[in-house]
Amino acid sequence: MSNFFRTQQSPIQQQPQVQPQQSLPVVRVRVSSVSGIEYNPCCAYLNIVKGISGPVQIEAIAGTGHHFIREWWLSHYAEIQEQIRATQSRFEVYDQIKGFWVKAVQYGLNKTIERCNQDGFNLSEQDYLFLENSLLEGSLREATIEAFGADSRRQFLIDYSVPNGMILEGPFSCQVPFPNRILEVTAHPDLFFIAGSDYVVYDYKSGVPPNLNVWVHPYHKLQLDGYSFVLNANGIKVPLGVVFYTQDFTMFRVRPVKLELNRFYSALCLVNEWFDGKVPEFERKYVCGRCAEFVKEECKKVFRW
Secondary structure (H helix, E strand, O other), rough: OOOOOOOOOOOHHHHOOOOOOOOEEEEEHHHHHHHHHHHOHHHHHHOOOOOOOOOOHHHHHHHHHHHHHHHHHHHHHHHHHHHHOOOHHHHHHHHHHHHHHHHHHHHHHHHHHHHHHHOOOOOOEEEHHHHHHHHHHHHHHHHHHOOOOHHHHHHHHHOOOOOOEEEEEEEEEEEEOOOOEEEEEEEOOOOOEEOOEEEEEEEEOOOOOOOOOEEEEHHHHHHHHHHHHHHHHOOOOOOOEEEOOOOOOOOOOOEEEEEHHHHHHHHHHHHHHHOOOOOOOOOOOOOOOOHHHHHHHHHHHHHHH
């Protein structure tokens, strides 16, 4: 795991409900933006401090579609169990499961397009095909896996119960005071629920997974640290995180990690220094080939490369 940050004691850890001085200016930052420090601090600086970022990538939009698919499954689970319980034939069960996936994909596709329209993002024909194929590919893969064990899968779906306290994409925030300002940190964890006596937070990633020597990309780990930090400030202690790599076709697609509140607090300290005028050190490796041209031009001006 990266040692990018120095360790600092978090006031959130000492006092879950922070009551900052309201006379200080409040600056809002997102957990997802702060986690970018571990990937590309220069782009993170432009995004957080300058408010400059490139257009949303279609891969990220496809990830939103997968979130909506999970939402459909969770909201229809009682109905799914009832139908499967009434069916004995393994072939009929498999057909039912395929039918559920088709409905979930259609729901995910429609909701994603609706979200894009709300956000003013116009999908091109190529974008739409990518989105549709991405959602269908993932769902067909899941349905194919289930076909190899329809009997056991039937029993699992009948016996399974949705975890207690499950919240899907719930909005949370907390305020962290610094001498010159208050950072209001906002978070939208993909999913979290209680498992045994502890809460677990999930983050689904549709990008390329790291190799097993890395286990979890450092910026994905920092994002989970941030979710834990904000949830802890709201009185919900979350010691464990899970990154679910949807494009990992091995048995290691679900990767648990122990979360560190102080690691995210150190990232917030760095962000606060940026607002005080400090600029991250530039290295050529931070020139992102996928950045939009206007982002590169701003990067050239700020970091003089």
